[in-house]
Amino acid sequence: MTNSSTFGGPLLGCIADDFTGATDLASTLVKNGMRTVQTIGIPDASKPLNADAIVVALKSRTIAAADAVAHSLAALEWLRAQGCRQFFFKYCSTFDSTPEGNIGPVAEALAAALGASDELVIACPAFPENGRSIYRGHLFVGDVLLNESGMEHHPLTPMRDANIVRVLQSQTSGKVGLVRYDQVMRGAQSVRDAFAALRSDGCQFAIVDAVSDADLHVIGEACAEHALITGGSGVALGLPANFRRAGLLPERGDAADLPTVGGHGVVLAGSASRATNAQVAEWRATKPSFRVDPLAVARGEPVVAEALEFAKSHLPEPVLIYATATPDEVKAVQAQMGVQAAGELVEHTLSEIAKGLLELGVRRYVVAGGETSGAVVQALQVRALQIGAQIDPGVPVTATPDGELNLALKSGNFGSVDFFSKALRQMGVNV
Structure with missing residues (x-):
């Protein structure tokens, strides 16, 4: 595959559970200097993609959990074959799901496939620029809790509980913990220490508090060595800098360039x-x-x-x-x-x-x-x-x-x- 990253292949492989979420994530990566291509479903593996990041857009948010897992694992297999070094499971910043899934089952399956079951996997849907923040594990939309934001009336994934530690725990067999805001505000090493403490306590997943873009950059830096990250597009803000620090991603001024379209x-x-x-x-x-x-x-x-x-x-x-x-x-x-x-x-x-x-x-x-x-x-x-x-x-x-x-x-x-x-x-x- 031809690619402009230093080592000739894409760096970040992303799986999104719907199409608009995929473009949301891809936009975040482009703004931070990663040339990004979004595929609609799993593409033909024979076609090279000139990109630093690839986002596979699935339509798996509201299908049966078993089907969502199967589609997501197939996307992961394709992304691994392209040589991606880190993987991101993207879902909505309002944590759209039901008690049966699909966020928890897909995250567990991806972690197992990547051999990351012994590594703490974060879940951070925060997107402060669009009013989504997490504090003490509770998801806010603007100034109100998730379950008072209108999402409680969603026709397919009504969100009636703002405590997303509890929501994710209902969908997973692994224990879910919380990295609190006071731990995040002390910096990336503090977050890594919190990860280690939660893992030693038997947690497989951690909701991570975030109320600003600065928090998301800290969280992204703390996850530099993680095989799998899950969340909304916001937490991807800190990932391109990790690749630059590692010498894998050059500075770009043309990541957002597009062909001209008429009609x-x-x-x-x-x-x-x-x-x-x-x-x-x-x-x-x-x-x-x-x-x-x-x-x-x-x-x-x-x-x-x-x-x-x-x-x-x-x-x-x-x-x-x-x-x-x-x-x-x-x-x-x-x-x-x-x-x-x-x-x-x-x-x-x-x-x-x-x-x-x-x-x-x-x-x-x-x-x-x-x-x-x-x-x-x-x-x-x-x-x-x-x-x-x-x-x-x-x-x-x-x-x-x-x-x-x-x-x-x-x-x-x-x-x-x-x-x-x-x-x-x-x-x-x-x-």
Whole structure:
């Protein structure tokens, strides 16, 4: 494999449990000078990737835990074959999971496969730039606990406990400990000492407190020799510097460079999060939008064709096509269709619309929601993405390596209220 790192291969191999989380992590690495490629699923091993870091984007957050483990282990095997030196399991900064998993089972399986079962494995979803912090093992979103942030209403992974030590312990057979903030604030050696103490106490995992980016740099430095790190994208802030200190990563000024993409722009929104609801409302106040009604789709109405006709009638002006709804509206649909069926119907509908938009000359897509993003990139047959500059914290602009498509894949909870317009403008679309 050709690669520009000192020793001719990628340094960091990452496995993300959804597509927007993958771009979030990749954006963090690019900002810190690592040339990063995101693959959509496990790629063809025969194709070389010119990168310092590779992020394999899976769609494993809400599938059965056993399937998530199998997909993650397959991704790990591929990344190991590429020569990666360290591995990162990325999940959401709101620790999206259920009591059955999938964070704990996947982390345990990856640790076992890497021979790291005797090494303490950290779990740190903190992302202070986006308001996610951990103190005394409790996850905050802004000024409120996780279970009061709106995440308690998530249709697939409702988070009703802010104590993530307790949440992770419910998903793992290994003992879970805590590295407290007072230990983190004393520096990397203090954190390493805390790791050793927890390991001697029989812990396999440790939640690590963090309330600032400085804390994440400390934690990253403390994990320089760890085979496996798990967390949100924030804790990756400190990893590139480890490789530089080891003489493996040169300074880069071109890590965020992307090919230029033409064509029309569009916004597709499937997330029901508070942030996306606000972004949809902001767009709808002044710009054209089309609502996808899942119940109308279920009745057999030609919603896809109607959405495409709506978009066509407004070209070249960008439009929003959305299935975003309030928690009460989501519950009403789920009550009639079931949780899984409702989610799959929305994803399938938006992915079919995305394919139709491609035929209309749309080449620049803003997509809101992790599950929606996964469905859309698969429908567009995207296999890899180069990661460019940040639009908002956790969300970069990306491009396919052939320069055919631009995509901004946004986690439901991320982005400013005017994110849709901001993202399109960064792609060069007139809004």
